[in-house]
Amino acid sequence: MPGDRDTAEHIDELDDQERYNLRQLEKRVRSSSSVTPEAVSEVLPKAVLLSNGKHKLLTQAMVETTEGSIELSITTDPERLSTVLFPIIGAVIRKALNRLVSDTLMRMNAGLENTLSFRRIAWHFESLRTGVPYINIVMRDTLLYRVEHVFLIHKKSGILLRSLSQPGLKVADEDMVASMLTAIRDYIKDSLALEKGEAVTSLSAGEFSIIVEEGPYAVIAVIVRGAADPELRDILQNAIESLHLRFSQELSGYSGDTDIFEATDPYLRPCLVGREKGDRKKIPVYALAFLLSVFAVLAFFVVRGGIDSARRGAFISALKREPGIVVVESRPAAGKTELHLLRDPYAKEIADVAKDYPVRLSDFVLDVEAYASLDPSFIEKRLNRLLAPPPTVSLAYRDRTLYVGGWASDDWRTTKLPLAYAVEGVDKVVLDAAPSPRSSSTVRAVPENLLSLAKELSTRSVNFEQDSSRLFSGQSRSIADLKTLISTIVTKSRAAGVEPVIEVVGHAAGTVQDTVSEQLSRDRAERIRDLLASGSPDLAASLTARGVGSSQPIVGEVTPDDKRKNRTVTFRVTFR
Amino acid sequence: MMKKKVCLLGPFGVGKTSLISRFVQNIYSEKYLSTVGVKVDKKELSLGADGEVSLIIWDLEGRDSFLSVTDSYLRGMSGYLLVADGTREESLERVRETHNLLKGLFSEVPSILVVNKSDLFSDWKVSPEDYEDFLKAGIGIIKTSAKDGTGVEESFTGIARRMLNA
Ligand SMILES: Nc1nc2c(ncn2[C@@H]2O[C@H](COP(=O)(O)OP(=O)(O)OP(=O)(O)O)[C@@H](O)[C@H]2O)c(=O)[nH]1
Ligand SMILES: [Mg+2]
Numbered sequence: 175m176p177g178d179r180d181t182a183e184h185i186d187e188l189d190d191q192e193r194y195n196l197r198q199l200e201k202r203v204r205s206s207s208s209v210t211p212e213a214v215s216e217v218l219p220k221a222v223l224l225s226n227g228k229h230k231l232l233t234q235a236m237v238e239t240t241e242g243s244i245e246l247s248i249t250t251d252p253e254r255l256s257t258v259l260f261p262i263i264g265a266v267i268r269k270a271l272n273r274l275v276s277d278t279l280m281r282m283n284a285g286l287e288n289t290l291s292f293r294r295i296a297w298h299f300e301s302l303r304t305g306v307p308y309i310n311i312v313m314r315d316t317l318l319y320r321v322e323h324v325f326l327i328h329k330k331s332g333i334l335l336r337s338l339s340q341p342g343l344k345v346a347d348e349d350m351v352a353s354m355l356t357a358i359r360d361y362i363k364d365s366l367a368l369e370k371g372e373a374v375t376s377l378s379a380g381e382f383s384i385i386v387e388e389g390p391y392a393v394i395a396v397i398v399r400g401a402a403d404p405e406l407r408d409i410l411q412n413a414i415e416s417l418h419l420r421f422s423q424e425l426s427g428y429s430g431d432t433d434i435f436e437a438t439d440p441y442l443r444p445c446l447v448g449r450e451k452g453d454r455k456k457i458p459v460y461a462l463a464f465l466l467s468v469f470a471v472l473a474f475f476v477v478r479g480g481i482d483s484a485r486r487g488a489f490i491s492a493l494k495r496e497p498g499i500v501v502v503e504s505r506p507a508a509g510k511t512e513l514h515l516l517r518d519p520y521a522k523e524i525a526d527v528a529k530d531y532p533v534r535l536s537d538f539v540l541d542v543e544a545y546a547s548l549d550p551s552f553i554e555k556r557l558n559r560l561l562a563p564p565p566t567v568s569l570a571y572r573d574r575t576l577y578v579g580g581w582a583s584d585d586w587r588t589t590k591l592p593l594a595y596a597v598e599g600v601d602k603v604v605l606d607a608a609p610s611p612r613s614s615s616t617v618r619a620v621p622e623n624l625l626s627l628a629k630e631l632s633t634r635s636v637n638f639e640q641d642s643s644r645l646f647s648g649q650s651r652s653i654a655d656l657k658t659l660i661s662t663i664v665t666k667s668r669a670a671g672v673e674p675v676i677e678v679v680g681h682a683a684g685t686v687q688d689t690v691s692e693q694l695s696r697d698r699a700e701r702i703r704d705l706l707a708s709g710s711p712d713l714a715a716s717l718t719a720r721g722v723g724s725s726q727p728i729v730g731e732v733t734p735d736d737k738r739k740n741r742t743v744t745f746r747v748t749f750r
Numbered sequence: 751m752m753k754k755k756v757c758l759l760g761p762f763g764v765g766k767t768s769l770i771s772r773f774v775q776n777i778y779s780e781k782y783l784s785t786v787g788v789k790v791d792k793k794e795l796s797l798g799a800d801g802e803v804s805l806i807i808w809d810l811e812g813r814d815s816f817l818s819v820t821d822s823y824l825r826g827m828s829g830y831l832l833v834a835d836g837t838r839e840e841s842l843e844r845v846r847e848t849h850n851l852l853k854g855l856f857s858e859v860p861s862i863l864v865v866n867k868s869d870l871f872s873d874w875k876v877s878p879e880d881y882e883d884f885l886k887a888g889i890g891i892i893k894t895s896a897k898d899g900t901g902v903e904e905s906f907t908g909i910a911r912r913m914l915n916a
Binding site: 332333349353354360430734 | 789791825888
């Protein structure tokens with residue numbers, strides 16, 4: 175076999191030393207009972223591990239040896255072992271001591287509450303004497319503290335992202351508190367030219383303090399009553415770190431939505447800590463409570479009375495300011511206020527005025543008489559109502575004179591217009607006040623049917639998509655109708671010997687005037703004018719387009735639907 | 751609920767504080783109590799389709815320029831109202847300077863120019879041509895009176911809408 179031959183050849187190649195080694199090896203394999211320390215040292219660690227996994231025999235066997243070794247180590251060189259153990263021993267001892275101290279404190283507090291009743295009485299006395307609430311005095315004397323509120327604040331803007339409070343407590347304007355706190359910290363930091371990382375970390379006022387722990391994007395601020403212990407810092411640090419870990423994206427990309435931060439509660443709640451033993455309810459303060467409630471009830475009536483009359487006063491002054499309403503008399507009567515008012519039918523409703531004030535109308539005895547206000551705007555309203563001018567006529571009231579311009583039927587001129595003199599405040603009617611400088615003659619006759627067509631056109635509108643001059647879909651029919659209506663008006667006008675001017679007026683939604691809305695409204699008007707004029711050159715001459723932006727809304731904007739109505743064009747017809 | 755920080759900026763006495771108290775509490779006072787530092791107020795608004803927003807309104811003391819300390823008050827704002835007084839020509843000039851300074855730092859932040867005291871219109875020293883450049887720069891303009899309430903609601907809802915759509 176080739177293998178045997180190889181081996182034989184190799185043995186022949188060995189030198190004396192190698193042949194000796196080989197023989198030694200042969201001997202050792204044959205007498206396996208004799209084990210060398212070297213061999214054991216190789217297998218021992220493995221053997222110990224195996225033994226630990228199976229039974230505790232080895233551990234038991236080692237107890238005495240271990241104790242002996244430690245003893246030996248301490249007697250020969252104590253320094254060595256203590257250095258090694260220091261880091262853990264420090265923590266263990268601190269923990270045990272803390273536990274001991276706080277347990278003792280608690281027991282002391284319990285003892286105080288249960289046994290030293292004279293002390294409690296003294297506290298009550300002090301509370302009554304100084305006006306400082308009982309609990310504050312107790313807390314002051316027993317060095318307890320409590321975190322009452324915790325805020326999570328967006329660092330840059332100062333916006334409150336989330337807040338939690340102890341049960342039953344609430345900060346009145348927490349958004350404002352959070353922002354003001356941020357402003358104050360920024361102010362101090364800027365004016366003292368503090369470096370990065372040197373931020374203000376606590377502020378205090380009386381027995382309250384605010385402690386702030388900062389992270390890169392958010393800060394936690396807690397309002398603490400009493401003197402906090404250093405442990406609180408650790409808790410806050412912990413919370414802000416875990417928050418930044420868990421909410422890193424939400425915090426760094428914050429853009430105003432605070433609802434997502436409801437999920438931070440589990441991280442914030444642990445900050446509501448305190449070293450307070452027992453709770454207020456256990457303290458028998460019935461007598462004090464009774465006194466306080468009597469006082470509170472009295473105070474309530476006094477303060478409410480004051481607030482109430484201030485509110486009523488504000489409402490009455492609002493009535494006095496309101497055009498078309500006259501306050502003739504106001505006087506108190508059996509808890510209510512008697513109001514004698516004069517009100518123009520076109521003035522704001524009394525109830526609408528009251529809406530803006532925190533008053534109930536049932537607190538007033540109202541005696542309202544109708545009267546005609548001589549305020550020009552009311553006279554104008556009355557004239558418009560009485561004369562019902564067609565859309566081609568414009569009315570303007572100034573200096574006891576009614577100015578009438580535009581186009582109207584003979585019938586309207588003879589039957590309606592004279593009624594103007596019946597309105598109190600109108601001394602004179604001037605025809606053709608020339609709202610358009612082109613018109614040269616007085617209010618001219620236009621055939622009745624033409625006027626009603628013009629009126630019909632003035633009720634039409636076209637609606638657009640938001641921020642665009644694209645038509646809302648589904649209006650092609652009404653555009654076609656419009657075109658027919660307009661060409662009828664143009665033909666009939668020319669037949670009657672007048673020239674119509676059809677104004678396409680564009681509107682935009684929104685209440686702030688700006689170039690964007692003006693441009694948009696112009697675009698809309700021009701788009702409709704072009705649509706109507708396309709293919710009809712005789713119409714094109716009569717059509718004009720202009721944009722009024724958001725200055726003449728169709729409806730006041732409250733709902734989204736209102737805004738839709740204001741994205742529109744309307745039409746106005748005049749005749750030349 | 752969305753929360754947005756909005757600042758009112760402008761020289762002293764133009765009516766920043768008055769506009770806020772008209773808007774938030776519907777109160778107006780002739781008394782002039784100059785603001786020191788900053789005061790924060792809040793009002794929740796319902797903007798129809800744009801949803802609801804809680805405006806955190808920062809009323810800054812009147813300053814002719816914003817360079818040092820007040821800068822940090824502006825941090826994190828989502829919009830600002832530049833307030834001028836129609837009866838004081840120079841106030842518009844100060845506001846223009848402020849705007850020129852801020853438009854670089856806060857290029858994405860919307861603003862509206864509010865020209866206040868419209869109830870004193872006959873005493874106005876500024877005319878529309880004087881603030882045409884703002885219109886051209888895409889800034890909304892509104893005339894207000896903290897005294898009679900004209901345009902106040904619209905200024906704040908206007909800036910709120912712009913902030914939500916920014
Ligand atoms: N007539 C009139 N007076 C106003 C109006 N708004 C404010 N004022 C008055 O102007 C004065 C200054 O108003 P403030 O609101 O305190 O002005 P401000 O801009 O906050 O001033 P600073 O805080 O000093 O920057 C007060 O006397 C107000 O009564 C307004 O619309 N019309
Ligand atoms: Mg102020």
